[in-house]
Amino acid sequence: MILHLTLPEDWGAARAAGVYTASTRGAGIAEVGFLHASEDERQAGAMAAAFYADRPDAFLVALDEDALAAAGLEVRRELGNPADPQSELFPHVYGGPIPVALMRPLRPSLTLRPYAPDDAAATLDVFRAAVTGTAAAHYTPEQIRAWCPADVDADAWAARRAAAWTVVAVDGAGRVLGFADLTADGVLDMLFVHPEAGGRAASRLLVGAVLAEARRRGLPRVDVRASRSARPVLEALGFTVDGEDPGNTVRGVVVPNTRMHADLAGSAGSPAPPGRVHLGSPPMDIPDLRCRFPDAPATPSTPPPTAPTGAHSPRARTPTRSRGRCSVTPPPSASGRRPWGAPTWPRRPPG
Structure with missing residues:
Protein backbone atom coordinates (compact mmCIF):
# COMPACT_ATOMS: atom_id res chain seq x y z
CA MET A 1 0.00 0.00 0.00
CA ILE A 2 1.38 3.40 -0.98
CA LEU A 3 0.03 6.84 -0.11
CA HIS A 4 -0.71 10.00 -2.08
CA LEU A 5 -1.43 13.50 -0.77
CA THR A 6 -4.37 15.18 -2.48
CA LEU A 7 -6.43 18.35 -2.19
CA PRO A 8 -10.25 18.58 -2.05
CA GLU A 9 -10.47 20.29 -5.45
CA ASP A 10 -8.30 17.64 -7.13
CA TRP A 11 -10.23 14.81 -5.49
CA GLY A 12 -13.57 16.37 -6.42
CA ALA A 13 -12.52 16.72 -10.06
CA ALA A 14 -11.35 13.10 -10.06
CA ARG A 15 -14.62 11.80 -8.64
CA ALA A 16 -16.52 13.71 -11.30
CA ALA A 17 -14.31 12.41 -14.13
CA GLY A 18 -13.71 8.90 -12.79
CA VAL A 19 -9.94 9.25 -13.11
CA TYR A 20 -7.31 11.08 -11.07
CA THR A 21 -5.03 13.26 -13.18
CA ALA A 22 -3.05 15.30 -10.63
CA SER A 23 0.55 14.26 -9.98
CA THR A 24 1.34 16.59 -7.11
CA ARG A 25 0.30 20.06 -6.05
CA GLY A 26 0.04 22.31 -9.09
CA ALA A 27 1.15 19.70 -11.62
CA GLY A 28 -0.61 16.92 -13.53
CA ILE A 29 0.38 13.40 -14.47
CA ALA A 30 0.45 14.39 -18.16
CA GLU A 31 3.01 17.08 -17.33
CA VAL A 32 5.16 15.19 -14.82
CA GLY A 33 4.83 11.72 -16.32
CA PHE A 34 3.83 9.92 -13.12
CA LEU A 35 1.86 10.19 -9.88
CA HIS A 36 3.88 11.27 -6.84
CA ALA A 37 3.36 8.99 -3.84
CA SER A 38 4.86 8.13 -0.45
CA GLU A 39 5.95 4.82 1.02
CA ASP A 40 4.33 5.41 4.41
CA GLU A 41 2.89 8.05 6.72
CA ARG A 42 6.38 9.25 7.68
CA GLN A 43 7.22 10.16 4.08
CA ALA A 44 3.77 11.60 3.51
CA GLY A 45 4.06 13.71 6.65
CA ALA A 46 7.36 15.14 5.48
CA MET A 47 5.84 16.02 2.10
CA ALA A 48 2.83 17.62 3.77
CA ALA A 49 5.09 19.78 5.95
CA ALA A 50 7.25 20.81 2.99
CA PHE A 51 4.62 21.45 0.32
CA TYR A 52 1.18 21.60 1.95
CA ALA A 53 1.81 23.53 5.16
CA ASP A 54 -0.67 26.20 4.04
CA ARG A 55 -3.30 23.61 3.09
CA PRO A 56 -4.51 21.85 6.25
CA ASP A 57 -7.34 20.42 4.14
CA ALA A 58 -4.92 18.17 2.23
CA PHE A 59 -5.51 14.48 2.95
CA LEU A 60 -4.16 11.04 2.11
CA VAL A 61 -5.48 8.41 -0.28
CA ALA A 62 -4.16 4.86 -0.34
CA LEU A 63 -3.35 2.82 -3.44
CA ASP A 64 -2.89 -0.95 -3.53
CA GLU A 65 0.10 -1.91 -5.67
CA ASP A 66 -1.38 -5.23 -6.82
CA ALA A 67 -4.55 -3.46 -7.98
CA LEU A 68 -2.47 -0.85 -9.80
CA ALA A 69 -0.47 -3.57 -11.56
CA ALA A 70 -3.68 -5.36 -12.57
CA ALA A 71 -4.85 -2.12 -14.16
CA GLY A 72 -1.67 -1.84 -16.20
CA LEU A 73 0.00 0.78 -14.00
CA GLU A 74 3.60 0.49 -12.79
CA VAL A 75 5.06 1.57 -9.44
CA ARG A 76 8.75 2.49 -9.50
CA ARG A 77 10.89 3.47 -6.49
CA GLU A 78 12.93 6.48 -7.58
CA LEU A 79 15.12 9.11 -5.98
CA GLY A 80 13.27 11.95 -4.36
CA ASN A 81 16.01 14.23 -5.65
CA PRO A 82 17.37 12.90 -8.97
CA ALA A 83 20.47 15.05 -8.56
CA ASP A 84 21.35 13.39 -5.23
CA PRO A 85 22.08 9.64 -5.47
CA GLN A 86 21.86 9.45 -1.67
CA SER A 87 18.37 10.91 -1.48
CA GLU A 88 15.43 8.84 -0.26
CA LEU A 89 13.44 6.64 -2.64
CA PHE A 90 9.79 7.45 -3.27
CA PRO A 91 7.16 5.40 -5.13
CA HIS A 92 6.03 6.88 -8.44
CA VAL A 93 3.07 5.50 -10.40
CA TYR A 94 3.51 5.38 -14.19
CA GLY A 95 0.97 4.58 -16.87
CA GLY A 96 -1.36 7.54 -17.05
CA PRO A 97 -4.34 8.79 -15.02
CA ILE A 98 -5.37 6.65 -12.04
CA PRO A 99 -8.91 5.22 -11.91
CA VAL A 100 -10.64 6.68 -8.83
CA ALA A 101 -11.87 3.17 -7.95
CA LEU A 102 -8.24 2.27 -7.16
CA MET A 103 -7.83 5.12 -4.66
CA ARG A 104 -9.16 4.97 -1.10
CA PRO A 105 -9.31 8.07 1.15
CA LEU A 106 -7.86 7.36 4.58
CA ARG A 107 -10.32 8.29 7.26
CA PRO A 108 -9.47 9.31 10.80
CA SER A 109 -11.19 8.52 14.08
CA ARG A 292 -13.50 4.66 14.03
CA PHE A 293 -13.90 4.43 10.29
CA PRO A 294 -13.57 0.83 9.08
CA ASP A 295 -11.09 0.18 6.34
CA ALA A 296 -12.69 0.22 2.92
CA PRO A 297 -11.85 -2.37 0.26
CA ALA A 298 -8.60 -1.53 -1.46
CA THR A 299 -10.22 -1.64 -4.88
CA PRO A 300 -13.90 -0.71 -4.64
CA SER A 301 -15.78 -1.23 -7.87
CA THR A 302 -17.32 2.21 -7.66
CA PRO A 303 -16.65 5.19 -5.39
CA PRO A 304 -19.15 5.41 -2.52
CA PRO A 305 -21.73 8.19 -2.77
CA THR A 306 -20.60 11.28 -0.95
CA ALA A 307 -22.27 14.27 0.44
CA PRO A 308 -20.59 17.34 1.86
CA THR A 309 -20.80 17.73 5.56
CA GLY A 310 -24.00 19.27 6.74
CA ALA A 311 -27.08 19.50 4.71
CA HIS A 312 -25.38 19.82 1.46
CA SER A 313 -27.94 20.01 -1.21
CA PRO A 314 -28.95 23.33 -2.59
CA ARG A 315 -32.32 23.90 -1.20
CA ALA A 316 -35.29 26.09 -0.79
CA ARG A 317 -36.04 28.14 2.29
CA THR A 318 -38.90 25.85 3.23
CA PRO A 319 -38.22 23.43 6.09
CA THR A 320 -34.47 23.28 5.94
CA ARG A 321 -33.00 19.86 5.59
CA SER A 322 -29.57 18.45 5.84
CA ARG A 323 -27.74 15.57 4.44
CA GLY A 324 -25.10 13.14 5.21
CA ARG A 325 -21.58 13.56 4.54
CA CYS A 326 -20.00 16.75 3.61
CA SER A 327 -23.03 18.68 2.90
CA VAL A 328 -23.64 22.35 2.95
CA THR A 329 -26.63 24.55 2.47
CA PRO A 330 -26.08 27.24 -0.12
CA PRO A 331 -27.31 30.75 0.60
CA PRO A 332 -30.99 31.30 -0.09
CA SER A 333 -32.05 32.46 -3.49
CA ALA A 334 -34.33 35.36 -4.27
CA SER A 335 -37.21 32.99 -3.65
CA GLY A 336 -35.88 32.33 -0.17
CA ARG A 337 -34.59 28.89 -1.08
CA ARG A 338 -31.16 27.48 -0.82
CA PRO A 339 -29.44 24.23 -1.83
CA TRP A 340 -29.59 21.31 0.51
CA GLY A 341 -26.65 21.18 2.84
CA ALA A 342 -25.87 24.84 2.53
CA PRO A 343 -25.58 27.02 5.58
CA THR A 344 -28.67 28.81 6.77
CA TRP A 345 -28.11 32.29 5.50
CA PRO A 346 -29.99 35.56 5.87
CA ARG A 347 -32.58 35.96 3.14
CA ARG A 348 -30.14 37.95 1.05
CA PRO A 349 -26.88 36.34 -0.10
CA PRO A 350 -23.99 36.84 2.33
CA GLY A 351 -21.63 39.67 1.64
Whole structure:
Protein backbone atom coordinates (compact mmCIF):
# COMPACT_ATOMS: atom_id res chain seq x y z
CA MET A 1 0.00 0.00 0.00
CA ILE A 2 1.38 3.40 -0.98
CA LEU A 3 0.03 6.84 -0.11
CA HIS A 4 -0.71 10.00 -2.08
CA LEU A 5 -1.43 13.50 -0.77
CA THR A 6 -4.37 15.18 -2.48
CA LEU A 7 -6.43 18.35 -2.19
CA PRO A 8 -10.25 18.58 -2.05
CA GLU A 9 -10.47 20.29 -5.45
CA ASP A 10 -8.30 17.64 -7.13
CA TRP A 11 -10.23 14.81 -5.49
CA GLY A 12 -13.57 16.37 -6.42
CA ALA A 13 -12.52 16.72 -10.06
CA ALA A 14 -11.35 13.10 -10.06
CA ARG A 15 -14.62 11.80 -8.64
CA ALA A 16 -16.52 13.71 -11.30
CA ALA A 17 -14.31 12.41 -14.13
CA GLY A 18 -13.71 8.90 -12.79
CA VAL A 19 -9.94 9.25 -13.11
CA TYR A 20 -7.31 11.08 -11.07
CA THR A 21 -5.03 13.26 -13.18
CA ALA A 22 -3.05 15.30 -10.63
CA SER A 23 0.55 14.26 -9.98
CA THR A 24 1.34 16.59 -7.11
CA ARG A 25 0.30 20.06 -6.05
CA GLY A 26 0.04 22.31 -9.09
CA ALA A 27 1.15 19.70 -11.62
CA GLY A 28 -0.61 16.92 -13.53
CA ILE A 29 0.38 13.40 -14.47
CA ALA A 30 0.45 14.39 -18.16
CA GLU A 31 3.01 17.08 -17.33
CA VAL A 32 5.16 15.19 -14.82
CA GLY A 33 4.83 11.72 -16.32
CA PHE A 34 3.83 9.92 -13.12
CA LEU A 35 1.86 10.19 -9.88
CA HIS A 36 3.88 11.27 -6.84
CA ALA A 37 3.36 8.99 -3.84
CA SER A 38 4.86 8.13 -0.45
CA GLU A 39 5.95 4.82 1.02
CA ASP A 40 4.33 5.41 4.41
CA GLU A 41 2.89 8.05 6.72
CA ARG A 42 6.38 9.25 7.68
CA GLN A 43 7.22 10.16 4.08
CA ALA A 44 3.77 11.60 3.51
CA GLY A 45 4.06 13.71 6.65
CA ALA A 46 7.36 15.14 5.48
CA MET A 47 5.84 16.02 2.10
CA ALA A 48 2.83 17.62 3.77
CA ALA A 49 5.09 19.78 5.95
CA ALA A 50 7.25 20.81 2.99
CA PHE A 51 4.62 21.45 0.32
CA TYR A 52 1.18 21.60 1.95
CA ALA A 53 1.81 23.53 5.16
CA ASP A 54 -0.67 26.20 4.04
CA ARG A 55 -3.30 23.61 3.09
CA PRO A 56 -4.51 21.85 6.25
CA ASP A 57 -7.34 20.42 4.14
CA ALA A 58 -4.92 18.17 2.23
CA PHE A 59 -5.51 14.48 2.95
CA LEU A 60 -4.16 11.04 2.11
CA VAL A 61 -5.48 8.41 -0.28
CA ALA A 62 -4.16 4.86 -0.34
CA LEU A 63 -3.35 2.82 -3.44
CA ASP A 64 -2.89 -0.95 -3.53
CA GLU A 65 0.10 -1.91 -5.67
CA ASP A 66 -1.38 -5.23 -6.82
CA ALA A 67 -4.55 -3.46 -7.98
CA LEU A 68 -2.47 -0.85 -9.80
CA ALA A 69 -0.47 -3.57 -11.56
CA ALA A 70 -3.68 -5.36 -12.57
CA ALA A 71 -4.85 -2.12 -14.16
CA GLY A 72 -1.67 -1.84 -16.20
CA LEU A 73 0.00 0.78 -14.00
CA GLU A 74 3.60 0.49 -12.79
CA VAL A 75 5.06 1.57 -9.44
CA ARG A 76 8.75 2.49 -9.50
CA ARG A 77 10.89 3.47 -6.49
CA GLU A 78 12.93 6.48 -7.58
CA LEU A 79 15.12 9.11 -5.98
CA GLY A 80 13.27 11.95 -4.36
CA ASN A 81 16.01 14.23 -5.65
CA PRO A 82 17.37 12.90 -8.97
CA ALA A 83 20.47 15.05 -8.56
CA ASP A 84 21.35 13.39 -5.23
CA PRO A 85 22.08 9.64 -5.47
CA GLN A 86 21.86 9.45 -1.67
CA SER A 87 18.37 10.91 -1.48
CA GLU A 88 15.43 8.84 -0.26
CA LEU A 89 13.44 6.64 -2.64
CA PHE A 90 9.79 7.45 -3.27
CA PRO A 91 7.16 5.40 -5.13
CA HIS A 92 6.03 6.88 -8.44
CA VAL A 93 3.07 5.50 -10.40
CA TYR A 94 3.51 5.38 -14.19
CA GLY A 95 0.97 4.58 -16.87
CA GLY A 96 -1.36 7.54 -17.05
CA PRO A 97 -4.34 8.79 -15.02
CA ILE A 98 -5.37 6.65 -12.04
CA PRO A 99 -8.91 5.22 -11.91
CA VAL A 100 -10.64 6.68 -8.83
CA ALA A 101 -11.87 3.17 -7.95
CA LEU A 102 -8.24 2.27 -7.16
CA MET A 103 -7.83 5.12 -4.66
CA ARG A 104 -9.16 4.97 -1.10
CA PRO A 105 -9.31 8.07 1.15
CA LEU A 106 -7.86 7.36 4.58
CA ARG A 107 -10.32 8.29 7.26
CA PRO A 108 -9.47 9.31 10.80
CA SER A 109 -11.19 8.52 14.08
CA LEU A 110 -13.78 11.15 14.93
CA THR A 111 -15.22 12.41 18.20
CA LEU A 112 -18.29 14.61 18.54
CA ARG A 113 -18.43 17.66 20.77
CA PRO A 114 -20.65 20.76 21.03
CA TYR A 115 -19.87 23.66 18.70
CA ALA A 116 -17.83 26.53 20.17
CA PRO A 117 -17.52 30.11 18.82
CA ASP A 118 -13.89 29.41 17.91
CA ASP A 119 -15.12 26.73 15.45
CA ALA A 120 -16.65 29.28 13.04
CA ALA A 121 -13.67 29.47 10.69
CA ALA A 122 -13.06 25.71 10.77
CA THR A 123 -16.69 24.88 9.95
CA LEU A 124 -16.63 27.36 7.08
CA ASP A 125 -13.52 25.61 5.75
CA VAL A 126 -15.31 22.26 6.00
CA PHE A 127 -18.28 23.70 4.12
CA ARG A 128 -16.07 24.94 1.31
CA ALA A 129 -14.12 21.69 1.07
CA ALA A 130 -17.32 19.63 1.10
CA VAL A 131 -19.03 21.61 -1.63
CA THR A 132 -16.03 22.14 -3.91
CA GLY A 133 -14.53 18.72 -3.26
CA THR A 134 -17.47 16.34 -2.77
CA ALA A 135 -20.58 17.96 -4.20
CA ALA A 136 -18.62 18.98 -7.30
CA ALA A 137 -19.04 15.41 -8.54
CA HIS A 138 -22.81 15.96 -8.72
CA TYR A 139 -23.18 19.60 -9.80
CA THR A 140 -21.79 21.84 -12.51
CA PRO A 141 -19.06 24.43 -11.81
CA GLU A 142 -21.67 27.17 -12.18
CA GLN A 143 -23.92 25.52 -9.60
CA ILE A 144 -21.00 25.05 -7.21
CA ARG A 145 -20.02 28.72 -7.50
CA ALA A 146 -23.59 29.79 -6.76
CA TRP A 147 -23.79 27.45 -3.79
CA CYS A 148 -20.34 28.25 -2.39
CA PRO A 149 -19.25 31.72 -3.54
CA ALA A 150 -15.74 32.94 -2.86
CA ASP A 151 -17.01 35.92 -0.87
CA VAL A 152 -18.89 34.15 1.93
CA ASP A 153 -19.37 36.60 4.81
CA ALA A 154 -17.46 35.08 7.73
CA ASP A 155 -19.36 37.14 10.31
CA ALA A 156 -22.71 36.09 8.87
CA TRP A 157 -21.55 32.48 8.92
CA ALA A 158 -20.49 32.71 12.57
CA ALA A 159 -23.84 34.26 13.48
CA ARG A 160 -25.77 31.46 11.79
CA ARG A 161 -23.67 28.82 13.56
CA ALA A 162 -24.30 30.47 16.91
CA ALA A 163 -28.04 30.70 16.24
CA ALA A 164 -28.52 26.94 15.78
CA TRP A 165 -27.77 23.88 17.91
CA THR A 166 -24.57 22.61 16.31
CA VAL A 167 -22.31 19.62 16.86
CA VAL A 168 -18.85 19.20 15.35
CA ALA A 169 -16.79 16.11 14.55
CA VAL A 170 -13.07 16.38 15.38
CA ASP A 171 -10.16 14.03 14.78
CA GLY A 172 -7.50 13.00 17.24
CA ALA A 173 -5.58 16.22 16.64
CA GLY A 174 -8.65 18.32 17.39
CA ARG A 175 -9.26 19.34 13.78
CA VAL A 176 -12.89 19.98 12.85
CA LEU A 177 -13.72 17.61 9.96
CA GLY A 178 -17.50 17.75 10.01
CA PHE A 179 -20.51 19.43 11.55
CA ALA A 180 -24.29 19.29 11.62
CA ASP A 181 -26.99 21.45 13.13
CA LEU A 182 -30.66 21.53 14.10
CA THR A 183 -32.77 24.66 13.87
CA ALA A 184 -35.46 25.66 16.33
CA ASP A 185 -38.15 24.49 13.90
CA GLY A 186 -36.71 20.99 13.53
CA VAL A 187 -34.68 21.31 10.36
CA LEU A 188 -31.35 19.62 9.76
CA ASP A 189 -30.02 22.70 8.05
CA MET A 190 -26.37 21.83 7.63
CA LEU A 191 -24.56 18.53 7.46
CA PHE A 192 -21.05 18.80 6.07
CA VAL A 193 -18.14 16.39 6.20
CA HIS A 194 -14.68 17.15 4.89
CA PRO A 195 -13.65 14.90 1.97
CA GLU A 196 -10.80 13.67 4.15
CA ALA A 197 -13.33 12.18 6.57
CA GLY A 198 -16.12 11.67 4.05
CA GLY A 199 -18.13 8.53 4.48
CA ARG A 200 -21.37 7.19 5.84
CA ALA A 201 -19.80 6.51 9.22
CA ALA A 202 -19.11 10.24 9.75
CA SER A 203 -22.58 11.20 8.55
CA ARG A 204 -24.21 8.56 10.73
CA LEU A 205 -22.37 9.89 13.76
CA LEU A 206 -23.43 13.50 13.11
CA VAL A 207 -26.99 12.72 12.04
CA GLY A 208 -27.42 10.44 15.04
CA ALA A 209 -26.51 13.32 17.35
CA VAL A 210 -28.98 15.63 15.59
CA LEU A 211 -31.82 13.10 15.80
CA ALA A 212 -31.06 12.48 19.46
CA GLU A 213 -31.29 16.22 20.15
CA ALA A 214 -34.55 16.43 18.19
CA ARG A 215 -36.00 13.61 20.26
CA ARG A 216 -34.84 15.28 23.46
CA ARG A 217 -36.84 18.35 22.40
CA GLY A 218 -39.89 16.20 21.73
CA LEU A 219 -39.94 16.92 18.00
CA PRO A 220 -42.04 14.49 15.91
CA ARG A 221 -39.78 14.72 12.84
CA VAL A 222 -36.68 16.28 11.35
CA ASP A 223 -36.84 17.85 7.89
CA VAL A 224 -34.03 18.42 5.44
CA ARG A 225 -33.33 19.56 1.91
CA ALA A 226 -30.82 17.13 0.46
CA SER A 227 -28.39 17.64 -2.37
CA ARG A 228 -27.78 14.96 -4.97
CA SER A 229 -24.75 13.76 -3.07
CA ALA A 230 -26.47 13.76 0.31
CA ARG A 231 -29.70 12.05 -0.70
CA PRO A 232 -28.40 8.45 -0.88
CA VAL A 233 -26.60 8.92 2.43
CA LEU A 234 -29.73 10.17 4.19
CA GLU A 235 -31.87 7.44 2.66
CA ALA A 236 -29.45 4.89 4.10
CA LEU A 237 -29.86 6.58 7.48
CA GLY A 238 -33.64 6.17 7.46
CA PHE A 239 -34.84 9.45 5.92
CA THR A 240 -37.87 9.37 3.62
CA VAL A 241 -38.12 11.25 0.32
CA ASP A 242 -41.02 13.72 0.25
CA GLY A 243 -40.46 15.15 -3.20
CA GLU A 244 -38.02 16.61 -5.70
CA ASP A 245 -37.36 20.31 -6.24
CA PRO A 246 -35.69 20.41 -9.67
CA GLY A 247 -36.24 24.17 -9.97
CA ASN A 248 -34.61 25.24 -6.72
CA THR A 249 -32.66 28.41 -7.51
CA VAL A 250 -29.64 29.90 -5.74
CA ARG A 251 -28.29 33.29 -6.80
CA GLY A 252 -30.08 32.94 -10.11
CA VAL A 253 -28.72 29.44 -10.77
CA VAL A 254 -30.86 26.29 -10.68
CA VAL A 255 -29.46 23.91 -8.05
CA PRO A 256 -31.85 20.93 -7.64
CA ASN A 257 -32.43 19.28 -4.27
CA THR A 258 -34.77 16.79 -2.61
CA ARG A 259 -37.17 17.28 0.31
CA MET A 260 -36.73 14.56 2.94
CA HIS A 261 -37.63 13.87 6.55
CA ALA A 262 -36.96 11.48 9.42
CA ASP A 263 -40.04 10.43 11.40
CA LEU A 264 -39.28 10.34 15.14
CA ALA A 265 -42.80 9.64 16.41
CA GLY A 266 -43.34 6.17 17.84
CA SER A 267 -39.82 4.97 17.11
CA ALA A 268 -38.78 4.39 20.70
CA GLY A 269 -38.09 0.77 21.35
CA SER A 270 -37.82 -0.27 17.72
CA PRO A 271 -34.47 -1.84 16.88
CA ALA A 272 -32.11 0.02 14.61
CA PRO A 273 -31.64 -1.76 11.26
CA PRO A 274 -28.02 -2.52 10.36
CA GLY A 275 -26.31 0.57 9.00
CA ARG A 276 -29.10 2.89 10.06
CA VAL A 277 -29.55 5.46 12.75
CA HIS A 278 -31.93 4.41 15.51
CA LEU A 279 -34.34 7.30 15.24
CA GLY A 280 -35.81 6.50 18.63
CA SER A 281 -32.54 6.45 20.52
CA PRO A 282 -32.28 8.48 23.74
CA PRO A 283 -30.20 11.70 23.87
CA MET A 284 -26.51 10.96 23.44
CA ASP A 285 -23.65 12.21 25.56
CA ILE A 286 -21.96 14.10 22.76
CA PRO A 287 -18.53 14.44 24.37
CA ASP A 288 -18.27 10.64 24.55
CA LEU A 289 -19.31 9.82 20.99
CA ARG A 290 -16.49 8.29 19.01
CA CYS A 291 -16.28 6.71 15.61
CA ARG A 292 -13.50 4.66 14.03
CA PHE A 293 -13.90 4.43 10.29
CA PRO A 294 -13.57 0.83 9.08
CA ASP A 295 -11.09 0.18 6.34
CA ALA A 296 -12.69 0.22 2.92
CA PRO A 297 -11.85 -2.37 0.26
CA ALA A 298 -8.60 -1.53 -1.46
CA THR A 299 -10.22 -1.64 -4.88
CA PRO A 300 -13.90 -0.71 -4.64
CA SER A 301 -15.78 -1.23 -7.87
CA THR A 302 -17.32 2.21 -7.66
CA PRO A 303 -16.65 5.19 -5.39
CA PRO A 304 -19.15 5.41 -2.52
CA PRO A 305 -21.73 8.19 -2.77
CA THR A 306 -20.60 11.28 -0.95
CA ALA A 307 -22.27 14.27 0.44
CA PRO A 308 -20.59 17.34 1.86
CA THR A 309 -20.80 17.73 5.56
CA GLY A 310 -24.00 19.27 6.74
CA ALA A 311 -27.08 19.50 4.71
CA HIS A 312 -25.38 19.82 1.46
CA SER A 313 -27.94 20.01 -1.21
CA PRO A 314 -28.95 23.33 -2.59
CA ARG A 315 -32.32 23.90 -1.20
CA ALA A 316 -35.29 26.09 -0.79
CA ARG A 317 -36.04 28.14 2.29
CA THR A 318 -38.90 25.85 3.23
CA PRO A 319 -38.22 23.43 6.09
CA THR A 320 -34.47 23.28 5.94
CA ARG A 321 -33.00 19.86 5.59
CA SER A 322 -29.57 18.45 5.84
CA ARG A 323 -27.74 15.57 4.44
CA GLY A 324 -25.10 13.14 5.21
CA ARG A 325 -21.58 13.56 4.54
CA CYS A 326 -20.00 16.75 3.61
CA SER A 327 -23.03 18.68 2.90
CA VAL A 328 -23.64 22.35 2.95
CA THR A 329 -26.63 24.55 2.47
CA PRO A 330 -26.08 27.24 -0.12
CA PRO A 331 -27.31 30.75 0.60
CA PRO A 332 -30.99 31.30 -0.09
CA SER A 333 -32.05 32.46 -3.49
CA ALA A 334 -34.33 35.36 -4.27
CA SER A 335 -37.21 32.99 -3.65
CA GLY A 336 -35.88 32.33 -0.17
CA ARG A 337 -34.59 28.89 -1.08
CA ARG A 338 -31.16 27.48 -0.82
CA PRO A 339 -29.44 24.23 -1.83
CA TRP A 340 -29.59 21.31 0.51
CA GLY A 341 -26.65 21.18 2.84
CA ALA A 342 -25.87 24.84 2.53
CA PRO A 343 -25.58 27.02 5.58
CA THR A 344 -28.67 28.81 6.77
CA TRP A 345 -28.11 32.29 5.50
CA PRO A 346 -29.99 35.56 5.87
CA ARG A 347 -32.58 35.96 3.14
CA ARG A 348 -30.14 37.95 1.05
CA PRO A 349 -26.88 36.34 -0.10
CA PRO A 350 -23.99 36.84 2.33
CA GLY A 351 -21.63 39.67 1.64
